[in-house]
Amino acid sequence: MLNTLVDPRPRPSGPEAGIIAVMVLFVAVLILKGMKPATAVLVVGCAGLFGAVVVRACTTGRLTALLRPALVELRATPI
Numbered sequence: 298m299l300n301t302l303v304d305p306r307p308r309p310s311g312p313e314a315g316i317i318a319v320m321v322l323f324v325a326v327l328i329l330k331g332m333k334p335a336t337a338v339l340v341v342g343c344a345g346l347f348g349a350v351v352v353r354a355c356t357t358g359r360l361t362a363l364l365r366p367a368l369v370e371l372r373a374t375p376i
Contacts, residue, residue: 324337
């Protein structure tokens with residue numbers, strides 16, 4: 298009977314759990330280096346959010362579309 302019950306709490310997948318563990322490690326290192334805990338959480342959270350945005354832009358091809366004009370301009374410039 299107990300085996301048929303479903304745990305309603307969501308569990309992070311393997312990669313998600315790994316990313317969370319690394320972020321917690323970064324927060325711990327920043328706190329040990331002397332940063333206030335709230336500031337460390339804010340810094341690591343913002344860095345994680347920025348990284349997620351960059352990964353999303355790379356996987357959807359939007360980053361390439363944004364950088365294409367700049368790359369064309371760099372190729373057109375004589376060295």
